[in-house]
Amino acid sequence: MMVTGRSPGPAPSMGPFVGSPQASPKPGPPTQSAPPFSAPLAAPFGTQTWAPGQVAPPTAAPNAAVQPPRMFGMPPPQPNQPLPAIDQTGASLEDARKINSNQIPRPTTSYSKIQYDTRQGNQANIPPPASCDYIVKDTGNCSPRYMRCTIHQVPCTADLLTNCGMELALMVQPLAPLHPSEEPIPVVDFGEGGPIRCSRCKGYINPFMRFTDHGRQFICNFCGCVGSTPHEYQCNLGPDGRRRDADERPELCRGTVEFVATKDYMMRDPMPAVYFFLIDVSMNAIQTGATAAACAAISQVIADLPEGPRTMLGIATFDSTVHFYNLKRVLHQPLMLIVPDVHDVYIPLETDVVVQLSECRKHIEQLLESIPTMFQDNSTAESAFVAAIKAAFLAIKSSGGKLLVFQSVLPSVGMIALSARDAEGRGNISAGEKEPHKPLQPADKALKTMAIEFAECQVCVDVFTTTQTYVDIASISVIPGTTGGQVYYYYPFSSISDPVKLYNDLRWNITRPQGFEAVMRVRCSQGIDVKEYHGNFCKRIPTDVDLPGIDSDKAIVVTLKHDDKLQDGSECAFQCALLYTTVYGQRRIRVSTLSLPCTRNITNLFRATDLDAQFVCSLKQVANEIPFTPLLQIREQVTNICINKLLAYRKFCTTATTSGQFILPEALKLLPLYTLALTKSTGLQTDVKIDDRSFWINYVSHISTPSAVCLVLPQMIAVHNLDFDKQEENGSAIPPVLPLSSEFVSEEGIYLLENGVNGLIYIGSLVDSNIVRQLFGFSTVEETPTQFALQQYDNPLSKKLNDVVNEIRHQRCSYLRWTLCRKGDASGALFFSYLIEDATPKDGPSYSEFLAHLHRSIQAKMS
Template sequence: MNAVQTGATAAACSAIKQVITDLPEGPRTRVGVATFDSTIHFYNLKRALQQPLMLIVPDVQDVYTPLQTDVIVPLSECRQHLELLLESIPTMFQNNRTSESAFGAAIKAAFLAMKDTGGKLLVFQSVLPSIGIGALSAREAEGRTNISAGEKEAQKLLQPADKTFKELAVEFAEYQVCVDVFVTTQTYVDMASISAIPRTTGGQVYYYYPFSALSDSAKLYNDLRWNITRPQGFEAVMRLRCSQGIQVQEYYGNFCKRIPTDVDLPGIDCDKTFMVTLKHDDKLQDGSECAFQCALLYTTVHGQRRIRVITLSLPVTSMLSNLFRAADLDTQFCCFLKHAATEVPSKPLPLVREQVTNLCINALFSYRKFCATVSSSGQLILPEALKLLPLYTLALTKSTGLRTEAKIDERSFWINYVSSLSAPLAIPLVYPRMVAIHDLDSKFQEDEESVIPSFLPLSSEHISDDGIYLLENGLDCLIYIGDSVNPDIIRRLFGVATVEEIPTLFVLQQHDNPLSKKLNEVINEIRR
């Protein structure tokens, strides 16, 4: 009921209908659709039928697939039926009064239908899974009643409620099924429990909160389209090897690990990154080299089996100053970020913030103590390569994942998002990019390389009351409007006379003037 009423069902159906044309052509592309509320409904898409036939699975404790064939059909054979079905689903359920959601049972049933071939399972979910396999209770409300145990409770809420979803996920991974979950919600959905499935199967979570059909439908479509068209592979297995004296300590990312040395990936795509930490366990010869090799075996979208091998060789040094000179700030910080994210569910937030700060302090202290020339004690000495580390560390301690007042689901989503994030996206997540947009048309020269103007430092001295600024972190774009902005600029950018007239839910339009066109260009470039 919630999904139908908020327009999430219509938005999902419309997005799926539009992206069908982007799916790779060929006999390997097979599709199936199931809908669910307190029961599960499969659709027989066989061409011989006049119209798609609905098959209902009422048992949400012990689920099954109603047909072994015809539920997942080659796209070339069912395109018309599929389009017809996607058009009719929102109207078919428009009077749905069922508020229960059999999320766990639905994905288990869908998995049973596709377990012979493996592949991708895209799930659209808008309320707390409340019935059948993996049913959850509103833990958030329980956690709020007892304030003294608040800190401990909050931590518990960041861990899955029980093992059900994790166990399902391991089974999915074994049969090469990768799950992505699109959460279109107004309320608490227990992200910590739900996200165990995408995390273990190499998938990802998309989170639209609070979902609005007006502003989020386009984002949902773009996310879904990119999910399907981006460079990706299936049935992958990865291993990292290193030369003597060094061994792999831990892998971080979205995957399943059944044996200690290998990482199983039902799905792998160009947005996912892994972090591997290494342990130095034997003597290394100064002046020699250390080698690292990462091998990934996977199947392409078109069914080719490939192996990709990346080899890296690095010099060994016993001089600390060389180490600081060659330090990679982005990777170093990415490492801090991922470590912090893995600690948050099991440790109190103040402690995690302190650990992050100490990591930074210890690195800089070692540099000062062992590498820097003698100087006065009040002077701050930073290695050139890491001079922004304190700034990023401060930003990290203030980010969603480490802030006390963030909502539980938002923090869970943040932890999940960070786990597979690449270094170029990790820094803007905590230290967003800011540009001035009130003077885009005047200061822009033709010879500039980039559409996006240069970024401003995030401090109050770079913001003036008569300016308008765009702040962007790879997930969200915010526009900040100063108190004394020229009304003419507001009119040109937003089509209204004063800031007060801008509604809370606002979709940015392109108006017929150079400033507005420029702003839309900048935003589209950021999106791209």
């Protein structure tokens, strides 16, 4: 039968992006990115048994209690027959042909919003998939937007966790944006004494701390220590043992609260909001229009910076030297101060390089308007990128702040100069390479040392790479990756389509919810401990991560381990505490607490597993391994992890089934598709440029759970016959998604495919030229350029397409850069490379073949 699951709908339109270059951008509240695919929200097992060619019976009711597992009837492997290699295109073709491609598990589309209470009846609720549209009511546990566990029941022992083959980890996104319909996070001020904490483990007060002795004492839910309640905070207990004022105090009834930090949490006064813009003015940047695009974007976004005297701003430019500007002394033209020594840089002025935005706004706007003209005849091709970053750091070292760098060419002169490590920027990577991939590792360890120095001084670096050549992102990304920043990648930079994306990316960067000089720690109940953190941060002590910059898009994976046995039926608590400074100079502590039941039953673990969280955990671990491990080995590891999970379910949870059935737990029914998509992703494809792969690694390292699925498993929709009336009925501008298979692509149609970073629009070779003219303004398919800026023309079809694109941009918190693709050229090949259900000679089997391979592998292990 056709396997379906409760599906996510598109997220509400909350993003800050404009639909076309001509539109006038307006500020908007933050957006919650929401990819279109999800694991089911229904009961953990579905009453659906499937065999090749059979007619699908009616789907079971979603609220059915305990239901049989999902089964796929396939013949068992023949004795002594070798298993197919996972990279072999024709793997298990005999079995694969018996699979009806219309009935295999795929994500489905739904537009209904899910109302989710974090706890009910004093028990934790399993959250909806990260990728669906849901509204959270915080009833004790924190929202899954802030913290989500890979398994929503905690195994009591390490052996039980090993047997199920799954990872125990937390996906932490401490500043994740709220849904517009959700209540804001309460801010609690305990006065000079600060929030109540455990005297032993320093855990913060939360709904799961128990009060005793008429409220005079409390028991920490993390370490069990008994503490004394401050006299002014005491309250009598009710018959149920809860404080009578618990529902009136957010810290006692809400999973996420924000405490006002006292002076004890400050080593200095809260830092001001400092923004320093560093612009590449080398010959390549000028000629491609990258410099003009950067200056125009900065000039527009400074209107969105926080107002008031605490907002500081500085600007510098660089080519083979570094140029500072006195922003207070501007007469007919800005006063430029050149730093020629790019091996031992310095700042030429102690003051007036970084100034109050409110005092010098006109001078800043004048300078930004002048820079492209000042350097229009620049013939210097070299770039002192690293020296320029170090010089800008010296300018804001005393205060800290955000350093936003616009860079276009390979850093080739000055301190830590880099060189192209191969002619084509490909690094000669092959799928079976045995040696570590040196081009994917930083070229100089001094970059890491510099990045740690930046982090210690609370300087966060974001790099906007507007390039048409290899720039060694593997090396450049070390600095953003250590300071809590990120890399934006525009390759090849187009002066036609990319300036508007650059503007929107920069604007969202500075307007999204964010904080400065942050420190984060995760605490766990006794029996569980933190094993490792993964993300963009600096780690100087084992227990904390330092985040010079933290924003609503950044997520951190916290892997966990057992250090003792847990009691069956008890609860295990996790708490994330983020100490940070807001852009308005307030020192806050955001505390999110999650309490989950413990179990000794392996079936409960499969019932409570979170596919999206499991997948993101694997995705980030894969990204960490790519620079040091052959691609073929990683692919095999990813596939084996999938096999081991399904094998564990087959061995321990479905002993009564026949040997010829392929069984998938309901919560993991899309695991094979996710796994196949990961093996074919940009990070693991063989024929990928080094910079493309390096950017993918950096992006994955900080990606949020909702965005990760879409990155690896894009969404594809047909736009040639948009049914606007039906879309309005569904409450979304986005039509249902199509499977990522060429079976669903007709040469008479037009298809949109996006992964949260890039958008592709494929125009079939037999499309009606009238449709092409209505949508893109060109008479024939052959006239359409690859890079273009989407326009809205005066016809209903064009309006519908723009509505779809704008809705996607809002969901993704990304403007997306769009590429028109045609059959027979490189753009068409790029489009079809994202259709992961198809078999490809280089990157692996089809979806049906992969399912057959998994089935045969599990049968072999069982026998």
